[in-house]
Amino acid sequence: MNVAIIGAGAVGQLTASFLVESGISVTLVARRQGQADELNAKYLTRVNVDGTKTVQKVASTTRIEELQQHDLIVIAVKYGQLQKLYEQLSSLPSSVPLLFMQNGLAHFDEALRLPQKNIAFCAVSFGAQMINQSTVRHRGVGACKIAIERGSSDAFNELLQLGNSFYPVELVVNAEQMLFEKAVFNCLINPLTAVLQVKNGELVTNKQAFLLMQTIYRELTAAFEGLEQAIPFLGVIDLCEKTASNTSSMLADRMQGRKSEIDTIVGVILEKALAGGHNLPTLRTLYHQVLAIEESGERR
Ligand SMILES: NC(=O)C1=CN([C@@H]2O[C@H](COP(=O)(O)OP(=O)(O)OC[C@H]3O[C@@H](n4cnc5c(N)ncnc54)[C@H](OP(=O)(O)O)[C@@H]3O)[C@@H](O)[C@H]2O)C=CC1
Numbered sequence: 001m002n003v004a005i006i007g008a009g010a011v012g013q014l015t016a017s018f019l020v021e022s023g024i025s026v027t028l029v030a031r032r033q034g035q036a037d038e039l040n041a042k043y044l045t046r047v048n049v050d051g052t053k054t055v056q057k058v059a060s061t062t063r064i065e066e067l068q069q070h071d072l073i074v075i076a077v078k079y080g081q082l083q084k085l086y087e088q089l090s091s092l093p094s095s096v097p098l099l100f101m102q103n104g105l106a107h108f109d110e111a112l113r114l115p116q117k118n119i120a121f122c123a124v125s126f127g128a129q130m131i132n133q134s135t136v137r138h139r140g141v142g143a144c145k146i147a148i149e150r151g152s153s154d155a156f157n158e159l160l161q162l163g164n165s166f167y168p169v170e171l172v173v174n175a176e177q178m179l180f181e182k183a184v185f186n187c188l189i190n191p192l193t194a195v196l197q198v199k200n201g202e203l204v205t206n207k208q209a210f211l212l213m214q215t216i217y218r219e220l221t222a223a224f225e226g227l228e229q230a231i232p233f234l235g236v237i238d239l240c241e242k243t244a245s246n247t248s249s250m251l252a253d254r255m256q257g258r259k260s261e262i263d264t265i266v267g268v269i270l271e272k273a274l275a276g277g278h279n280l281p282t283l284r285t286l287y288h289q290v291l292a293i294e295e296s297g298e299r300r
């Protein structure tokens with residue numbers, strides 16, 4: 001099987017590394033030629049959760065138009081980077097299956113406007129941190145859930161049968177519900193880690209941060225019926241603990257001075273809650289804090 005992964009960042013590199021380990025041929029598509037050259041010249045290194053290293057050869061390119069013959073294209077860029085990609089993806093053959101790996105909800109309808117016959121979405125709860133252009137650190141084992149929204153599961157079978165306990169893959173029935181539940185986890189973790197500039201584990205060990213997370217959980221469960229059953233608070237604590245040493249993707253954005261995914265994650269959840277008459281004041285305050293930090297351009 002030939003898989004192309006667009007986005008040689010934290011999630012793209014980690015996923016590439018586990019697929020290669022299972023004998024799948026992977027092409028990592030980078031945005032910058034310099035990174036593609038480095039990946040081609042060097043090896044891709046994964047620093048495992050126990051600190052050991054797994055080193056593999058992975059091909060890299062910047063040329064999306066060359067991906068016509070691939071059996072699967074995984075899209076592992078940030079939400080804000082998808083807009084530029086849609087046009088290129090739409091010119092690929094409609095037979096090429098696509099798998100979207102973004103957090104948040106805004107890409108769901110957008111991706112389904114593409115002409116491809118097989119489209120699936122992914123919600124991942126592992127931690128991944130880019131160390132440099134060809135090294136990724138696995139910062140916590142967690143599931144990679146896949147839900148097929150259009151077409152058949154055949155194209156995704158090899159991924160679903162990966163059988164690696166460090167990169168567990170699960171098939172989920174309802175893509176939108178899966179993305180919603182993952183966005184709820186991210187509402188509880190990402191903005192707090194970004195504003196407080198702490199790793200995920202500190203949301204449990206720091207009493208004040210924990211209190212804030214509990215308050216947001218109460219707001220969310222009051223707004224969405226059945227959420228407390230679908231996502232018990234213990235599950236949130238568990239995710240923080242499993243990814244304790246991870247820099248959340250939103251904190252990583254703040255540290256790099258990049259625009260975050262606050263709107264596709266928190267913005268969409270706030271809108272849904274408001275439609276049901278719930279304002280979620282604590283989460284809303286964090287939302288504006290993240291936007292204010294971005295507006296101030298603190299690293300510029
Ligand atoms: N990191 C984590 O622990 C987790 C992340 N996620 C989610 O996964 C998604 C990806 O996040 P993450 O991997 O952390 O993000 P990164 O910023 O680490 O990686 C994104 C990569 O995409 C590249 N890219 C952007 N545009 C293009 C393009 N047109 N062609 C090719 N490559 C492109 C970027 O290149 P460049 O650097 O040149 O801009 C960058 O290397 C996000 O939605 C995030 O929320 C989910 C769970 C955990």
Ligand SMILES: CC(C)(CO)C(=O)C(=O)O
Pocket residue numbers: 103124125126127128186189190200243246247248249250
């Ligand atoms: C799973 C988690 C919380 C890992 O940090 C994540 O989704 C993110 O950082 O965006």
